[in-house]
Structures are given as structure tokens and as C-alpha cells.
Amino acid sequence: MEFVTIFLGLFLSYFLLQAIFSVFGVAKSKNLPPGPTPIPIIGSLHLLGDHPHQSLARLAKIHGPIMFLKLGQISTLVISSATAAKEVLQTQDLAFSSRHIPDALNAHSQSEYSVVWLPVSTQWRALRKILNFNIFSGKSLDANQHLRSKKVQELVAYCRKASQSKETVDIGRAAFRTTLNLLSNTIFSKDLADPYHEDSGREFKDLVRDIMVEAGKPNLVDFFPMFRKIDPQGIRRRMTRYFGKLHATSEELIQERLKLKRLKQEDVLDVLLEICHKNPDEINSAHVKSMFVDLFVAGTDTTSNSLEWAMAELLRNPHTMAKAKEELKDVIGKGKLVDEADISRLPYLQCIVKETLRLHPPVPLLIPRKTETKVTLNGYIVPEGTQVLVNAWAIGRDPFTWDDSLEFKPERFLNSELDVRGRDFELIPFGAGRRICPGLPLAVRMLPVMLGSLLNNFDWDIGLEELDMTEKFGITLQKSEPLCVVPIPAT
Template sequence: MEFVIFALGLFLSYALIRVTLTVFGIGNPKNLPPGPTPLPIIGNLHLLGDQPHQSLDKLAKIYGPVMFLKLGSTTALVISSAAAAKEVLQKQDLAFSSRHIPDTLTAHNHSSYSVVWLPVATQWRTLRRILNTNIFTSHSLDTNQHLRSQKVQELVAYCHKASQSGDSVDIGRAAFRTTLNLLSNTIFSKDLTDPYEDSGKEFKELVGNIMVEGGKPNLVDFFPVLKKIDPQGTRKRMTHYFGRAFEMFETLIEERLGMNGSRHDDVLDVCLKISQENPDEFNRTHIKSIFLDLFVAGTDTTSNSLEWAMTELLRNPHIMTKAKKELEEIIGKQKIVEETDISSLPYLCCIVKETLRIHTPAPFLIPRKIETEVKLNGYIVPKGTQVIVNAWTIGRDSTLWDESLKFKPERFLNSSVDIWGRDFELIPFGAGRRICPGLSLAIRMLPVMLGSLINNFDWNLDGGLGHEELDMNEKFGITLQKANPLCIVPISIK
């Protein structure tokens, strides 16, 4: 009995010494960045909550802009300032360029063919070059902008129909359908869903399910030892969703190949041509993975940003009035905004930038991972650490932005700050060599959709609510959604 008590005392003394050393940063030969003391087994997981972007923002105020966490059996580095983000995404970009791959994204081996998830190596460079020189060039996007314009006209027609019946429009849902068709016309020159009904519903639900599944916390990501078990069945469900998407893409590819050489000058034509010329570098599996990346990355981000922008305009009627005035003076009331109009509408562009600042579409961007031990700001970051850049926190940093929590598009009117990854206080699409390749398409779609909706309608909140009663709660996932959909009634402008 005395031996048991003695052993227990030794253990408690040892534990107390370890906690003391951790708290005061003593005896840490690795010189890790500061962070909260982890609990046994779960580490700091209990501190994340259901709004981890906000939780990490609060922790960064205590531990600083370079913070170290233990998440289950994995480690994470959280970056919460523009200066630290510049160090990670530009100055030491190569050391921080690999991806932390969530277990769900290994379904169908997608991460081994995806430009989003591949490591920076030969295959990634080949795919990135194909995207940058063939798909997202100004010439390529200009070629089929008339198809995207037609989809925006259909969105406006859908809202006109709702205005005649006095029905409300779920803006996020309508924007999601429109964005799907904007993308599908850019890629395939055809619609994949009907804006009036939910036909083509299968593909719409498929993309939605992929986003939901990918946004769920997964135990395997925090405890990789559980990978073979897949305890939540997340990878199994994602395998089904990916499989259905790849089947649909395969059908569309075969359909095109059976058209006896008729050309559409869309993304599919470009991909098939490159594949025929360089089958060893770029095959059908790569093509289908690129299509999946484009739909997953381009739908929720754009539709959520449009919904947040409309929410902020309704919440700030004076900004809505100013935007409407600019549109009336530059292109005329009740007209569709074309992509060629965007450069002539500076205030509309400021509204888009301000939305992306305060409602960053992907609050953590796409997490990275370091393959070898790295020194950052005098600290040592261990090999295998996941790197989270909290772009949501940076966009709301009061040391960078005057009245940082206020929606104020005017801040950009005489500012050189842009969203192209050169200004680290505003990085909604990332920065460095892994900046979002679809950025050039996204910044065409968002202002065209938003400008067309506010130039053709006045908008009332459903149920007669006042603008001060608008719900601004967030729902965290791969993208940052409104917790409750924005349902508003369009009033046709006479």
C-alpha cells in the first residue's frame, strides 16, 4: 500500500512539474510557438467549439498571431496576422506549400489527382500550368462570357416571376443554382440544373452533399489511427458522392466525344484537346478531378458571398442606394450587368471586396502542412504540423482596418489593396503559388450577379422585418454560410 501511495505521489509530482514547465515555456528544447495547455488525449479540441474561426480568433488575442495547438494526436499552427501570413504564404511559401489533406478527400484517390491537394511537384505544376494558360486566361473566359450572361438573365427572370406573385426568394439557394449553371456553361456549354424548378436536382444535391460532408468535423483527421475504421462513415459517404460525380462527368465526356468533332470552345474541349496531345501528363482522371475541384470550390463560395453581400446591403440601406445610383448612371436602370461593365463600376467592386473582407468565404483558406521542421518568427514548428491561416481574423483585424467590424465599402475607393494575393490584409483566395486558380472567374461572376439583382429590383425582407432585425449568425463549414437563409421579396422597379 505504501508503495502505491509513493508511486502515485511521484506521478502527481511529475505531472505537476510538466504542467508548470509547459505553462511557463520552460524546458522546451524545440521552442514551440505559444499556445494553450493541451489536455490528455484530446489536446485543445475542446477549445474549438462549433465556430472554430471565432474560437481561434479569441485564443490568438491571448497567445499571439503565431499559435501552436494540439488537436487530438495531431498538431496545428494557427496564423492570425497579415505579417505572419506573408511569412507563411510568400517569404517561406515553398516550405509551407504542401496540403493538409482531410481524410474525406482521399475518397476515390481524388487527392492524388487534384490540383488543390497535390504537393508542389511535377504533376501539380503540369496541372497548374494547364489551368493558368488554357482555362483561366482572359481570352478563354471572354470566349464563353455570353453563356454566363444568359444564366444571369435567367436569375433575373426567376426573380421577376417571384415579384409578380409576391413570393420571397431564397437568395442563397437561387445563387447556388445560378452559380452551378454559370460554371457548367463555362465547362460544358450546358445547364446542369433548372433555375425555375429543382430539375437537374441530382447534381445540385450531389455538390451540396459534398460540401456538407467535407465541412463536418471528422475524428480521423484528429486521430489518424482511426483511418481504417472510418468511425463516422464520412469517407464512405464521400466515396459514394465522388463516384456519382465522376460518373456524370464521364457521361458528359463521352457525349462530347460522340459529337463527331463539333467544337464548343469550352473548358471540356480544351481539356480533351490537351489530353489527346499529352495523354501521359493529363488523362481523363485528371480531367474529372479538375471538374470536381471547380464545382466544389466555385459554387458555395460564390453563392454564400452573394448572400452575405445582399444581407449587408439590406442591413445598410444607404449603401444599397449608393450602389443603385452608380448602376443607373453607368449602365442604366433595369439592365443586366455584363462582365465588360465591371471595371466601370468601382463602388460595386468595393462592395464585393468589403463582403470578401468581413465574410471571408473560406475562413481558414485551405489548410497546409509542413513536410520538414520549419523555423518561423524565431519558433520551431515540427514536421507534419497542419498550418491554418485564419483569414477571417485577418480581415477583421482592428490594427489593419478602421472600424473593422463595420461594413464600409468606401474604405476601398481610394485604396490600392486588392484580392490578388499581394496584400496580406485581404486574402480571401489565398496567396503565393497556391492561390486559388479560379480567382479570375470568381471575380467576374460575383459582381455581375450582385449588380444585376440590385439594378433590377428593390428588395423587402420576408415577413415585414426591418433591416435592423436581420440575422447575421454564421454557420461554419468548408465555407462560411449564413446560419439562416436570406429570404427576401423582389419588387420590380418601374
Template sequence: MEFMLIALGLFLTYALTRATLSIFQVGKPKNLPPGPTPLPIIGNLHLLGDQPHQSLAKLAAIHGPIMFLKLGRISVLVISSAAAAKEVLQKQDLAFSSRHIPDALTAHNHSTYSVVWLPVATQWRSLRKFLNTNIFSSSSLDANQHLRSLKVQELVAYCRKASHSGDSVNISRAAFRTSLNLLSNTFFSKDLTDPYEDSGKEFKELVGNMMEEAGKPNLVDFFPVLKKIDPQGIRRRLTLYFGKAFEIFEELIEERLGNRSKQDDVLNECLKFSEENPDQMNPTHIKSLLLDLFAAGTDTTSSSLEWAMTEILCNPYTMTKAKEELEEFIGKGKMVEESDILRLPYLGCILKETLRIHPPVPFLIPRKTQTEVKLNNYIVPKGTQVLVNAWAIGRDSTLWEDSLKFKPERFLTSSLDVRGHDFELVPFGAGRRICPGMPLASRVLPVMLGSLLNNFNWKLDSGSEHIELDMNEKFGITLQKANPLCVFPIPIN
């Protein structure tokens, strides 16, 4: 509500001073996709609410799976069906492969160097190839498996310590710390936050602050004329946070340049590639790449693990089946290793079902049309922002039986996967812009979840046998629980 009041106040003033009643283009293009009628100045912003993924899903039920809106001055195309997503993400992937860059991400010129936001061109291809070859390839992930295993062991040790002291575990916070240190060990061969302390160190707070600011609705994104003003100060704060992160990265790079022989990690690969290909990767690219990887690999992992634990606690049958599978193939009270994942199909089904009903990034990363595009006989104007509502697709009752129920069993007899080939289930996106970190997430999530389930029983409070948890969502850069999951671990042995 506060956001809308600010928007209305600023742009009523703007409209009066410029002596205009509308800032929409005159002469509406023909054959636009259907959508709600926009109001002057604010367009359809008033329809979004604080849960836009839900609001746009309801609007799509009225106007169709290919829907056109005006959000302030920005034209937006919303895709809400698997068939339409396939058209955008596969059949016409190149036409829809550019990015709509949020104003906040232009802080420190980050979007100019970031593989997430760069256009599909030579520089982007070079960085993506580097990621796929040196970080997320099977051989690279296998080489760092022992580091990830150690971090998950520390997560279990943290939960065991909490149990001994009678404390609850904030699942999201614990998973965030684990993910952060898992990545920092992969990149730098060292921890950047204390795995046993909730207060954490500077870097943990820094990443958390960046994700919080980037997830806020920003007036500048709907009314670009406000770019110079930055009325909410989001870009100014992110400039500060990015600057601090880059300083930390610079220190680590300088430290490594003085001692390269003893480490075999991502930073060494970056420096080696940069020396051999200075036209494709320079120190600024390295810092932006590291920032992308930390941002993408922490909140998404922690929110997915939290939702999975929440759904399991709300579904005793699922909990029982998961524990039975773990006991049979791993042994009660033991750690789950990456080599065990293929022997735990039901655990995999739980994670697929979690990603179906709680995709970590509900609209994926926004795309943008660089030219006018024809889509299913509609005309999508040049410069239109494109949102694929993965949340709506995952809950589409025409695709999924009992679409709102958590039923991992649905995947036991289904070949549907999350790897970008099945558009009913696209939590990582698809096509050229599919999340490069998907192979890592596919290893980390089952190991973390399986180890937590196999080492502990979990209760909402120390004396409760019945779990009642709300499923309210908090919309942001990732889709988190509105109220954090805090539960008590009871060691199995």
C-alpha cells in the first residue's frame, strides 16, 4: 500500500507539472495479447498487490495464458501456461533471450559485466562456457564434492548442538549459512561466515542485505523517468553493498595472486582464464561473476530447503516414506552423500514436488524483447518485459491432478524433470538462459534434505506431536515463507 501511495503521489505531481493526463503511447498496436484495461499513469499496478505471482495467476485465468499489461510505463507480457512457456523459452528462445534489467542491478555497473544480465552475444557466450566448463561440469563438481560434504556435516553438527541446548533451528537461516560456506569453499577454499553462529560475519549480512534490497518493488522499474532520483534509495544502498562485496573479493584475489600454487578452486580457474583470455574476462568480470554466484546460490537453496521441510512436516505420510527409504538404502542416522542420490528416488520426488509448488524464483529472471515479436498470432511490441509465471504453471489444474496438494508420489511414475525440457516444471528456466547452477543445486538440495531427515526427528515444539504450519508466502527475489520455519531437532542416535 505504501508503495502505491508513493507511486500515485509522485506521478500525479509529475503529470500535472508536465500538463499531461497520460504517459502511455498514443496509437495502440494491433493484435496485442489480451489483458486488463490499464488506468492512466499507473496502468495495472494496482492489480499486483503484495503477492504478484498470485495476482497475475488469477488475472491469467480471466485473460488467458498470454497476457499483456501496463505496469506504469512498462509493457509486460505474462506467460502462464506450459504451452506458452515452451513457445517463449524454446521455440522462440532467441527472440525472447534478452534481459529486462532492474534499475537496482545497475549499481556499480554490475549488469554490464554480469552473466545473468548481459545480452546473448560474444561476451555472454564466453562467460557461460566458462561456467559450464570450469564450475558446473560433472568433473568440476566431482572434484569439490568433499567440500560440500564437509559443509553438510557442519549443518548436521549445528542442529545436533541446538538439540543438546534445547534450541530450535531456523531452517532457512541454517541452510543459508551452509550454502554460503559451501560456495565460499568452492570458490575460495575458505569459510566466509561462522557455521555455528546466527550472528554470522560481515559477508553473510552483506549477502542478506543485497538480496533484501534487490527483492523490493522499485518505482524506477515502472517509471524510468525517476532513475536519476532513485526515490526509494534502493540503487544507492545496493551500490554500497556491492562496493563492500567487491572489496572483499579484491582482497581475496590479491591474496591468491600472492599464493596460487596451494589452491585448486574456482578463483584459481577464474584467474587462469582471465590471464589467457583478457578480452573475455577481466577482474571486474570476476567480481561480478562471484557476486552472481553467491546471490543465486544462497537464497534459492535456503528457501527451497525450508519449503521442502515445511511440506514434509505437514505431511506425515511423506515423512514416513522418506525416512523408510533413507533407512533402507543409507542406514538410519548416517549422512547422505552425493553418490547416494540416485538410490533415493522418493527423496528426488519430494524435491521435484517442492520446486513445482514453491518455485524459488516465481517469475524466473525477467526477459525482454529487443524487436517486435509474433507470438501465437499476437504482436508483442519491442521492449516488452516478459515474465514466465512458473508458480502459476506449477499449480495449473489442467496439467496437474490435485494441483494444490503436495504429492511427491506423482513423480514416481512420471518422466517429468526440472532440467528445462518439460515446460510443466521449469523452476530453473529453460533454453539459453537456463540457470547454469542447476547441476550444483541438483546435488546440494537432496544431500542437505536427506541428511537432516536421516539424522533427526523434527518437532514444531518440544512437546508437540501435531504439526500446524502456515504456508503463507513472502514475495521477493526468491519466494520465501512469510514466517520462518523454526523446529526442534531430536537426534536419531
């Protein structure tokens, strides 16, 4: 692995004694959760591999759902069951509510202003309130429903144009453009990509992909903080450049709006600028730009990835797709767009979305947390400063919870009250507790509408006997190979 190679060339002798003392110090601690025995210097880093969520799930089968590892110099707790997740995310939510910040997110001071990475505090509560009230509240979402409907219409129109020329559609890229324009219209009242052009938005999507990959890849600095100043892999330097591009775009749009003071758009940007003017101690321009980064990076990537996984699973399971299309035909009529008001009348479509999120949670290890003080968890001692990873990917595939846990079976939810909104810890693709993803209300509206509209208007020709379902690990879970299919007008 890249970081191991670099590490071995950096002051190996210096680390040896320190690492050994560190390992023995952990070994003498009492009541730590079980876990693999660390080896000098690297601890259990060698066990992570290229897909840490999968490796940690396998280790949890040996050591249990509450597992302690030493990753370099970093103590790490891994949670891999619904029962343990409930204890961490609900019962002792406050004790586990701080963030463990990857060094990559210190680039451009993103972690100092972002609602995702700030600790629970007065500042965090103020930013979270702004998000919840002005963007993700039921009232705000209802007011912007016409925007989402328009963007879905554009997505279907793009696919219809491709069908006429028998061209393939990159589902993830098309969904990304749709979500990007939805967010940009909600915030800035303008499109950031041409909804009808395949290459439009490519640079923005590539930028978001690069951010997710860099933030999710193993970073020597995260395991050995003393290397922070030299950034040996250059991850923070690259992230500084990537965040800088997003901040520059935001700054340009903000300045453009400030020049048009009399032309009020009454969108999110207007609201934020008004709050900045009236309450500069509550939110300033740095918070605004970091908020836009959070929204555009997390909102576009997670939604487009989830739609791509859903379509891939349906193409692998044609009987499930046929059943979904039959429901759509019976309830709203073939060839029509799905409206948000239709979702409650489409239970099988909702089941497909839940099953997709069970098998392919957008953030497989959720966003890492950290203990600020020593915590007792199920009789175990979790030391102060421990990184906490909740393996939503493993929880969604737990055979003790789910029958045929690796099979795509939406029917399992038909007579079930389980939901993705953070109340049922068997299914937590958006997290739970006070740090649950603020964008959840938008995602649960957008995903079924986009997916249902694509299914109800087209048949899909994959042109392959077997579909590649390999995962590409980052902060978010992407398909290694883009899903490119030819839309055929539904008959």
C-alpha cells in the first residue's frame, strides 16, 4: 500500500521504540474491547486492505461487533451490529458525538467551518439549524418541489434523446448532473451544468470524485500524526487545490449576487447573506462557502451513487425490475413521471430504495466519530481520543438480522416497519442521533422519484451477460465501473 511504502522510508528506527511502548501500553489497559493483536509500529494497519469496510466486517466476525484496533498510533473502535450502533448513536450519543477529522479535511480550513466536522457546540447548532430550517425542512422542500420536478423532467428528456440515437447513458453521471442542478437552483437559482449534454458537469463531477477518493484513501498522517507537517503523500496539498476550486466557484456566485442587491432571487443564498449581515457572529462567508462544499460534495455524490447502485441491482434482477414497472403502470400509468405525491402509493418502489441503501450505504463507515473522554460501552473501556467507526455496510449485511443478507430482495421490506430515518439501527445508511445526515429528507424524496421515472419511461439494455458490481472505496461507496446502458422507450 502507498502509505506503508512511504512510511518504511521515514525514520523507521525513530518509531520503533515509541511504537513498541505504545503497543505494550495498550496491552496493559484493562477492559478494552476485543480485537486483533497489534504488531509493532503499524498496529493492525496491514489488515485493512483496499476495502476497509469489508476487511473490518470480516474481522468483526472473529472479534465481535464491538472491536478495538490500533491503527498506527490511533486507537480505533469499530461498531458492527445494530445493538452496538444503538448504544453509540442513541443511548450514549453525546459521548460519541465529536468528530475524528481526517487530515485531508483540514485543507482550506474546511473542518473549522463545516457543519459536518465541527464538534457539537453553539456554532454547530447554529449552522445545523440554518440547514434544517432553510433547506431541509418539510416547508422548504415543499416550496422547492417544482424545481425537483423540472430537473427530473430534464433527466428523462436527456435519456429520451439518447434512446433516439441508441446511445448509452452513464447513469451515475446523468444522476449527478440532475442532483447538481437541483442543488444549484435551490441555492443559487441557476444551473451549474447543461442537463442535456453528456460532458457538461464532467469537471465538477471529477472534482467531487477526487475529493471523495482523496478523503477516503489511507493517509499516513492519519495513523502517525507526527507526519502532519510534511504531508508525505501530498493528500492535503491536493485537497487544498480541490477545495480551492469549489470555494472560488462559490465566491464568484456570492459576488455576482452582491452586485445584484435589488434583484432578489429569494433562494438559499439570499437567506444566508441576510443572516451573515444581521448576525455575523453566527455565520460568516467562510461558513457559507464551507456549507456549499458540504452540500455539493455530499449531496451530489451520495444521491447519484445510490441511484446508480439501484439501477445496477435492478438490471441484475430483471424479475424485480418487472415487478417495479408493473406497480408503476398500475398506480400512475406507463410513461409518466413519478411525482413526490405518488411515492406513498408505490410501496414496492420504496422497498427497492431501502434494499439498495441496505446493501450499498452511501457512506459505508459513516463519518468517523471520536471520544473526548473515557467511555464505558457494554462493560468495555473506550479510551479518550479513540476514533469510532460505525460500519453501516456490515450492519446492513448482518446475517443475524437479515435473511439471505447478501441477496437483493426488496420484498423483505413489504411487511416491515423498518425505515432509513435513523430510528431503526438495523438500517442506518444516513447515520442516526444528533449527527444524522441533514440531507436525509431530500434524499428520501429524490431517490424514488428519479428511479421511478427512469423505470416507468424506459426499458434498459445493458448489453452484457454479467454486470460488474465491484466497489470503489472512498468516504462514499462508488461503483468501480460506471453503469452505462441504452434507454429504450417503454412499450
